[in-house]
Amino acid sequence: MTFDVHAFRDLDPGQRILMGPGPSDVHPRVLQALASPCIGHLDPTFLSIMDETQQLLRFLFQTEHPLTIPVSGTGSAGMEACFVNLVEPGDEVAVCVNGVFGTRMADIVNRLGGKLIRVDAEWGRAVDPDAVRKAVQDRNPKILAVVHAETSTGACTPLEDLSRIAKDCGALFLVDMVTSLAGMDVALDRMGVDAAYSGTQKCISCPPGLSPVSFSSAAMEALKHREGPVVSWYLDMSMVSSYWGAERKYHHTAPVNMIYALREALRLIAEEGLEARFERHRRNHRALVAGLEAMGFSMLVPENERLPMLNTVRIPDGADDVKVRKALLSDYGIEIGGGLGDLAGKVWRVGLMGHASCRKNVVLFLSALEGILRAQGVQVKPDAIEAAAAVYAQG
Amino acid sequence: MTFDVHAFRDLDPGQRILMGPGPSDVHPRVLQALASPCIGHLDPTFLSIMDETQQLLRFLFQTEHPLTIPVSGTGSAGMEACFVNLVEPGDEVAVCVNGVFGTRMADIVNRLGGKLIRVDAEWGRAVDPDAVRKAVQDRNPKILAVVHAETSTGACTPLEDLSRIAKDCGALFLVDMVTSLAGMDVALDRMGVDAAYSGTQKCISCPPGLSPVSFSSAAMEALKHREGPVVSWYLDMSMVSSYWGAERKYHHTAPVNMIYALREALRLIAEEGLEARFERHRRNHRALVAGLEAMGFSMLVPENERLPMLNTVRIPDGADDVKVRKALLSDYGIEIGGGLGDLAGKVWRVGLMGHASCRKNVVLFLSALEGILRAQGVQVKPDAIEAAAAVYAQG
Numbered sequence: 001m002t003f004d005v006h007a008f009r010d011l012d013p014g015q016r017i018l019m020g021p022g023p024s025d026v027h028p029r030v031l032q033a034l035a036s037p038c039i040g041h042l043d044p045t046f047l048s049i050m051d052e053t054q055q056l057l058r059f060l061f062q063t064e065h066p067l068t069i070p071v072s073g074t075g076s077a078g079m080e081a082c083f084v085n086l087v088e089p090g091d092e093v094a095v096c097v098n099g100v101f102g103t104r105m106a107d108i109v110n111r112l113g114g115k116l117i118r119v120d121a122e123w124g125r126a127v128d129p130d131a132v133r134k135a136v137q138d139r140n141p142k143i144l145a146v147v148h149a150e151t152s153t154g155a156c157t158p159l160e161d162l163s164r165i166a167k168d169c170g171a172l173f174l175v176d177m178v179t180s181l182a183g184m185d186v187a188l189d190r191m192g193v194d195a196a197y198s199g200t201q202k203c204i205s206c207p208p209g210l211s212p213v214s215f216s217s218a219a220m221e222a223l224k225h226r227e228g229p230v231v232s233w234y235l236d237m238s239m240v241s242s243y244w245g246a247e248r249k250y251h252h253t254a255p256v257n258m259i260y261a262l263r264e265a266l267r268l269i270a271e272e273g274l275e276a277r278f279e280r281h282r283r284n285h286r287a288l289v290a291g292l293e294a295m296g297f298s299m300l301v302p303e304n305e306r307l308p309m310l311n312t313v314r315i316p317d318g319a320d321d322v323k324v325r326k327a328l329l330s331d332y333g334i335e336i337g338g339g340l341g342d343l344a345g346k347v348w349r350v351g352l353m354g355h356a357s358c359r360k361n362v363v364l365f366l367s368a369l370e371g372i373l374r375a376q377g378v379q380v381k382p383d384a385i386e387a388a389a390a391v392y393a394q395g
Numbered sequence: 396m397t398f399d400v401h402a403f404r405d406l407d408p409g410q411r412i413l414m415g416p417g418p419s420d421v422h423p424r425v426l427q428a429l430a431s432p433c434i435g436h437l438d439p440t441f442l443s444i445m446d447e448t449q450q451l452l453r454f455l456f457q458t459e460h461p462l463t464i465p466v467s468g469t470g471s472a473g474m475e476a477c478f479v480n481l482v483e484p485g486d487e488v489a490v491c492v493n494g495v496f497g498t499r500m501a502d503i504v505n506r507l508g509g510k511l512i513r514v515d516a517e518w519g520r521a522v523d524p525d526a527v528r529k530a531v532q533d534r535n536p537k538i539l540a541v542v543h544a545e546t547s548t549g550a551c552t553p554l555e556d557l558s559r560i561a562k563d564c565g566a567l568f569l570v571d572m573v574t575s576l577a578g579m580d581v582a583l584d585r586m587g588v589d590a591a592y593s594g595t596q597k598c599i600s601c602p603p604g605l606s607p608v609s610f611s612s613a614a615m616e617a618l619k620h621r622e623g624p625v626v627s628w629y630l631d632m633s634m635v636s637s638y639w640g641a642e643r644k645y646h647h648t649a650p651v652n653m654i655y656a657l658r659e660a661l662r663l664i665a666e667e668g669l670e671a672r673f674e675r676h677r678r679n680h681r682a683l684v685a686g687l688e689a690m691g692f693s694m695l696v697p698e699n700e701r702l703p704m705l706n707t708v709r710i711p712d713g714a715d716d717v718k719v720r721k722a723l724l725s726d727y728g729i730e731i732g733g734g735l736g737d738l739a740g741k742v743w744r745v746g747l748m749g750h751a752s753c754r755k756n757v758v759l760f761l762s763a764l765e766g767i768l769r770a771q772g773v774q775v776k777p778d779a780i781e782a783a784a785a786v787y788a789q790g
Contacts (some may be wrong), residue, residue, distance in 0.1 A: 005665035008447055011655055013434045023651060025435045034652060035430035038421045038602045039408045040730045052403055059398050072604070073468045073629060076647040080629045092419050201648060207433045209467070209604060209650030231626050233503045234468060234475045250735075252471040253596060255604030256418060257429060258653065260406055270400035335435045340645075365667045 016329075016354070019365055020337035021151045023181070023201035023208050024353035026265075030206055033264035035259050037253035037291070041254045050244060053259055055182060056266035060204075060274070061214050069236060069244045070210040070262055071254050075178040077197030078211025080108060081235040082174055085215075085223050086143055088114030089137060091206035093228060094141040094171065096127040099150035100340045101176055109145075112231070117141055123342060124153045124312065126305040129161035136169050142222070143190040143195075151202075152340040154301045154312035154349065156180070163192040172219055178202060181212065182269055183281045183309035194219045200258075203281070203309055205354030206265035209258045213237075239364075268355075269370045281308040284357045287391035288350065291366040294387035295380050300347050309357065312343070318378045321345050327372045339355040362388055364367065409733040411724075412751070414760055415732035416546045416705060417574070418596035418603050419748035421660075425601055429652050430658035436649045448654055451661035455599075455669075456580035456591065456609050462632060464639045465605040465657055467650050470573040471545060473753030475503060476630040477569055477590045478608075480618050481538055486507030487780025489536040489566065491522040493552065494545035495735050496571055504540075506624070512536055518737060519548045519707065521700040524556035531564050537617070538590075540565040544575035546597075549744065550696045551575070551708035558587040567614055573597060576607065577749060578665055578676045579702040589614045595653075598676070598704055599662035600749030602654045608632075663750075676703040679752045681746065682786040686761040689782035690768075690775050695742050704752065706745040707738070713773045716740050722767045729760060757783055 006328060018025045022076040038338035058068045063308030071078050083105070087093055093114040095105045098121035109116045119135045123125045136144065144166040149156055159175060166173035177186050181196075188196055194216040201208035215223070215237060222285050223230075223237055230236040234252065243251035268279060285308035289299060292313050300312040315321055320337060325348070328334040350365065352358075366384045373380045396462060413420045432555040433440050452463045461717045466473045478500070482488055493516035500579055504511045513531045522541060529541065531767030538616035539561040554570060567589040572581050576591075583591055589611040596603035610618070614682045618625075618632055625631040629647065638646035664672060680703035684694060687708050695707040710716055718732060721745070723729040732744035747756065760780045768775045 005662065008658075008662050010443070011428045011431055011659055013431050013438075013440050013444070013655065015432045016434045018433070020435055020437060021774070022648060023433050023435060031430040031652075033406045035426040037410045037426070038413070038596070039411045040413060040415055041603070042415075043408075043730060045408055048405065049406070049408070058404065071543065074647045074650060075638055077468065077472075077629045080627060084627075102630065111624050111626050111628060146449065154707075179701070201646070201651075202435075207650065207652040208436070208648040210651050214525060227615065229506050231506050232475060232479075233499065233506060234472045252469045252604040253417060254596070255469060255653070256596075256601065257602040257656075258604050258650070259428075260408065261424050261652075262401075264406055267400065267403050270398060270403070278745060297449050329438070335438060371769070 004196040005118050013278065015333060019333045019351050019356060019361060021349045022199065022203050022353060024351060025269055025356040026029060027355045028206055028378050029268060030261050030264045034169065034207065034261040036255050036257070036260050037383065041256055047248065049259060049263055050254065053266065054244065056263060056270060057212050059225060059270060060182060060266060062236055063189045063214055065188060065214045065216050066213040066297045067220060067241045071213045071235065071241065071258065072252060074208050075197065075211050077235065078197030078199065078213045079104065079176060081213055081237065083112060083196050084232045084235055085230050085237045086111060086172060086174070086195060086219060087112045087114045088226055088228060090115060092139055092141040094119060094136050095145045096121065096131070096132060098127050098155060099147065100152035101147045105145050105176070119289050123301045124155055126155055126157040129165060132162060133165050136165065141169060141171045144175050145174040147176040147188065149177070149307050149310065151179045151310055153343065154310045155305050156261055156307045157194065159191045167192060168204060172222060179307065180312055182241045182277065184278050188214055200262055200265070203354040204269070205264050205356070209255060210262055217277055247377050257395045258370065281352065283351045284359065284362050287388040288352060288362045290391050291362065291384035291388040294384045295370060299342060309351060309353045312347045313350065313354065314347055316373070316378055319373055323376060324372055328368060332364065332368045334368060359392060400455050400724050412727070412729045412756060413747050414751060415730045415758060415760040416744045416746055417594065417748060419600050419746060420601055420751040421600055422663055422750045424663065425660045429602065429656040431652070431655050433651050436651055442643065444654060444658060445649065448658045448661065449639065451608050451658060451665060454665060455577055455661060456519040458584045458609055458612050460583060460609045462636045464616060464635065465654065466608045467647060468631065469603050470592065470606050470607055472630065473592030473594065473608045474499065474571060475633065476608055478503045478507060479627045479630055480625050480632045481590060481614060482507045482509045482566060483621055483623060483627050487512060487534055487536040489514060489527065489531050489539045491527060491552070492518065493520060493522050493548065493550060494542065495547035496545060498544045500540050500571070502741050506642060518552055519695045522551055522553040522562060525641060527557060529562050531560065535566060537564045540569040541579065542571040542704065544702050544704055546574045548695065548701050549705045550700050551702045554586045554588065562587060574702065577672065579673050583609055595657055595660070598749040599660050599664070600751070601656050604650060605657055637767055647658065650690040676747065676752050678729060678755065678786065679747045679757050680706060682754070682783040683747060683757045685786050686757065686779035689779045690765060702746045704746060706747065707742045708745060709742055710740070711768070711773055714768055715771065718771060719767055723763055725774060727759065727763045729763060754787060
């Protein structure tokens with residue numbers, strides 16, 4: 001085989017400012033941990049690292065759930081892990097759909113042969129608890145599932161009411177926390193969440209590749225009392241929990257270096273403290289929104305339903321979606337996201353996640369956007385930076 | 396929640412010499428690539444990196460298969476990806492079982508509702524083609540599956556005869572190459588392999604976390620003509636191939652930094668050249684075996700069925716399995732593997748994989764083992780190092 005190896009140059013991904021829907025900027029300490037020498041997945045030193053990672057994840061999820069581990073795949077693998085372990089053919093599963101990631105949950109339930117109870121809500125809005133209560137009335141769902149932070153729209157659905165509805169109808173409460181975890185309060189035990197999954201590349205600010213997952217005792221009981229085997233061997237949580245638990249029963253080879261990185265990212269979170277971290281996300285979000293609104297733009301999501309870490313702003317009249325994003329990337333190295341599905345071409349998704357949620361990024365982005373829009377002939381009101389500064393001045 | 400973050404110290408995994416069944420030692424250039432800044436998974440720069448990674452994987456698999464990509468999970472996820480896409484309930488699937496990883500394939504086929512035709516062979520031996528031919532006679536298997544390199548036993552099953560049997564009965568030929576890829580010849584096209592999977596942490600010498608997978612046109616056709624949907628959303632290769640292909644259709648977020656690392660590991664392989672790499676693995680294997688046999692020990696696998704990258708040696712009389720391995724790890728930082736299943740306590744598994752397959756490791760391991768066994772009162776013949784040196788002297 002003729003093959004020119006010199007066609008493949010030294011890796012040089014450049015340095016971006018990641019303000020899209022994820023991945024987010026990774027702290028140098030996390031990259032350094034990632035590059036530590038690989039050791040065996042059964043090495044006593046690595047077993048300690050696994051234990052510590054579980055402790056740090058329980059801290060972050062605010063839970064005592066025994067099974068709280070990083071699944072060896074990205075956030076979507078975590079989604080699948082939750083459903084494939086808890087859903088058997090014929091089980092009724094209520095899924096709230098107010099964006100792309102809700103449709104994915106529904107897709108997965110169908111693939112598993114579950115009976116889907118689909119509760120649709122407007123994209124860009126929170127899910128209405130009354131609609132959910134009505135939908136599960138006189139039904140017998142095994143699971144009620146919702147996306148806490150819809151990454152496709154920027155809408156946040158509060159969990160308390162839905163948790164109560166799940167308990168009232170005897171269902172397990174399953175929550176997608178891919179984008180919310182580590183950026184806002186997601187206390188599993190207090191909120192009565194039975195199964196949750198997340199991703200490492202959003203507010204945890206670790207590269208993508210792992211999916212933190214947590215199962216309550218009730219979820220583990222449901223898993224134990226399945227009629228048939230879990231259709232996925234790789235994601236079978238009864239085996240995965242024996243691997244991560246005291247038994248150390250070999251299942252698959254853990255992604256050693258990614259777990260180094262996750263542990264370091266979690267340590268950074270613990271050093272900052274959860275409340276301080278959530279407040280940082282809220283403040284930078286408020287400053288960004290103040291700046292965008294001062295420019296005359298409008299947010300897709302009503303104020304009290306907005307996520308602090310993902311901001312969807314309507315693309316202003318006259319602006320060219322792709323041209324603006326390309327200029328941000330080429331002139332400033334700033335990545336933001338476009339709209340997904342029906343929102344394509346209508347909104348930009350501006351992430352302020354984890355390490356990337358900082359004043360520097362907010363101000364740079366507002367300035368860069370203002371300049372690019374003006375250069376492309378779009379009307380922009382002045383005073384964005386002052387409006388953002390006023391938020392920071394409030395302390 | 397009271398939580399003492401200072402209980403979690405700076406990451407320090409130490410530095411091991413990885414001579415177990417995987418992971419293997421990682422080259423510094425690969426660790427450096429791993430720690431490059433994370434960029435967006437839709438960034439034009441990252442899309443080029445994805446394309447190059449596919450080209451390099453096709454080179455390594457020696458194939459023109461259009462779908463040749465790293466699945467976003469470890470080797471076991473690759474195994475599952477192959478079966479979950481190609482097996483539907485009721486499909487007959489012939490699985491050769493001559494070790495732990497064959498039993499896993501059988502387990503997965505059962506979970507998917509396939510009709511298993513199980514062909515058992517002695518652990519530590521290659522699979523006998525005649526037994527396979529007999530087993531599939533008058534049957535109509537959709538797939539014939541085999542583990543090329545049984546990591547649990549060190550036995551290699553040649554692929555040519557089995558490939559012919561698969562073609563003769565109209566089955567797709569599915570091969571586990573987790574341990575063989577990049578350490579011995581695995582030319583997919585020449586060998587008529589329709590679906591193959593591997594892991595990054597064996598002879599590729601990249602940290603664990605990705606699973607190179609390749610599907611032939613026939614496998615893609617079978618996927619296209621399924622009656623029902625693929626039960627796994629995460630591993631659905633019709634969607635994954637649209638993500639990795641020209642369409643760039645968003646599926647999940649690729650594990651960006653792990654793909655950096657894989658690309659660099661593949662580049663190192665291409666720089667060395669496949670034949671040189673395979674010859675290096677063979678030579679170090681022969682030297683190791685010469686040394687072990689000179690000490691008076693015997694190999695589990697007959698000479699012409701041995702793997703070059705994984706050596707199973709019978710634990711000599713009087714030696715304490717765990718004590719010896721602990722001493723290797725604590726006194727020398729050398730990791731080797733114990734036996735799995737029925738072979739637990741009976742064999743050691745000594746890996747010479749990828750970057751770790753080198754003269755330095757062979758000689759250090761033989762010296763260390765000799766010293767430890769003597770110190771623990773086990774009879775060992777001298778001349779191991781000389782026997783190994785004689786192999787190297789042959790050039």
